[in-house]
Amino acid sequence: MRTFKMSESGRIALVEEPKPTPGTGQVLMRVRATSLNARDLFMLDGRYPVPPGRVPLSDAAGVIESTGPGVTRFQVGDRVVNSFNPLWFGGPQRKPGQNYHTDIDGWLTEYVVIDEQRLASMPEHLDFTEAATLPCAAITAWTALEGVGPGDTVLVQGSGGVSLFALQLARTMGARVITTTSSEHKAARLLELGASDVINYVDMPDWGAEVRKLTDGQGANVVVEVGGAGSIAQSITAVAYRGVISLVGHLQMNSTGMNILDFALSGATLRAIGGGSRSDLEDMNRVITAHKLRPVIGRVFPFEEAPAAASYMGSGAHFGKVVISH
Ligand SMILES: NC(=O)c1ccc[n+]([C@@H]2O[C@H](COP(=O)([O-])OP(=O)(O)OC[C@H]3O[C@@H](n4cnc5c(N)ncnc54)[C@H](OP(=O)(O)O)[C@@H]3O)[C@@H](O)[C@H]2O)c1
Known part of the structure; x- marks a missing residue:
């Protein structure tokens, strides 16, 4: 072989x-x-x-x-x-x-x-x-979305593997999904996949405020954080009071990270994600099957x-x- x-x-x-x-x-x-x-x-x-x-x-x-x-x-x-x-x-x-x-x-x-x-x-x-x-990207998105319910708003960053699964899976949970991307071409694809709004994070570096504007000031209940140190400050602006930031990745390391006072005032939970168990994979596969998600x-x-x-x-x-x- x-x-x-x-x-x-x-x-x-x-x-x-x-x-x-x-x-x-x-x-x-x-x-x-x-x-x-x-x-x-x-x-x-x-x-x-x-x-x-x-x-x-x-x-x-x-x-x-x-x-x-x-x-x-x-x-x-x-x-x-x-x-x-x-x-x-x-x-x-x-x-x-x-x-x-x-x-x-x-x-x-x-x-x-x-x-x-x-x-x-x-x-x-x-x-x-x-x-x-499914084993890495999808299960990571699934774990990052824990607690998401119908009517919640989920913020997904970029159009990488974890993020696309987060978008698709959050839609099966009845959530509204706002995404960011650096590419206009990819923005169109994200809308086709069910994103309600797409923000260009390069053209609009203050995208956290835009998320709040799009949600009547409420913010996103769950943020799927893939940028890491380079985007966490915007995520804190974007997250709803007592919401969750699921820390998945570190694609943008070149930054100062977060202001601890801003984070404390957000009331949010910062949750480090590390994939999922076999049982989580089986649960997720049942949802993927039920929704015929591809x-x-x-x-x-x-x-x-x-x-x-x-x-x-x-x-x-x-x-x-x-x-x-x-
Ligand atoms: N904790 C875990 O269990 C776990 C599991 C899997 C992955 N990860 C981590 O999660 C991250 C994503 O993994 P992946 O496999 O999905 O990556 P990927 O497919 O390589 O994602 C690349 C995309 O990420 C987007 N991106 C890059 N920098 C960004 C930024 N500053 N803000 C927003 N979007 C940005 C870009 O999207 P656009 O082109 O649309 O701009 C880029 O095309 C990595 O850091 C990886 O190590 C963690």
Whole structure:
């Protein structure tokens, strides 16, 4: 089978190795698609060191090709996705867990032997390229939206992978969604996906005040914060009194962060998000199935072109998830 591995140079290289055999409680999964997230770009271009020999990527969809002794959750032919946090099955997470690509081998390979407990069934209406986008970006958006109810306003920043899922999932929860973007072209796509309003955060750096204006002074009940230090001050302006800022990402590090007094006066809760459990993934998949929600795919690359997929995503040209078909 063919596998991409991190090489001594910090880049990825294709190697041939034998197909593994599942042991007790394990399944052999034929990986059919993987997807890229912001975190992967640093590791795939050598900016974030990962041990040589590690298999990259955290998100995959595929089909069960064989099962080991004692497997009860899946059968040959079942279509599955991995849970992003492999050892978090449900309930509160008490300590940071292992991560694919950084701590353990990931998914940029043709076959994986894995404990059946680390997988969940795919939503039936999705194909493999769509389902491969769920483990990291979608579950992060799902967790960030915890507590959102009908009639709430959600503010989503930019049009990256997590943000598009936050927009789509918040709509299934009956919320109004206001988004920001740096691109007029992407603004039109965001409106098509159900955003009520789109603010250009480059043309309007004081976009927090615009969110308040658009909500009759109330602000957004939940802010999905992907900018981090560079946008948190605007998020504090935008958030409703006693609202929630879900801190997901740090795409804009070059800034001073927040004024603690402004934050205290907002009455808001700042909640650090760290993906979700397998149980969260299963809950989210039920909602995705019920609403026939389809992930937005930007571009699909063939397996051999995985390095080109990372370069493409790094260019920022994408709208929707960048996926690798295996
Ligand atoms: N905590 C977790 O569990 C978790 C999980 C997944 C991701 N993350 C983090 O969340 C962030 C987003 O990840 P992703 O995979 O969705 O990224 P992505 O797909 O690479 O997102 C890129 C997009 O983000 C938007 N963006 C960049 N800077 C922005 C800013 N200052 N304000 C608003 N939007 C901005 C841009 O949208 P426009 O082109 O529309 O301007 C850009 O196209 C990353 O920092 C990632 O590390 C955290």
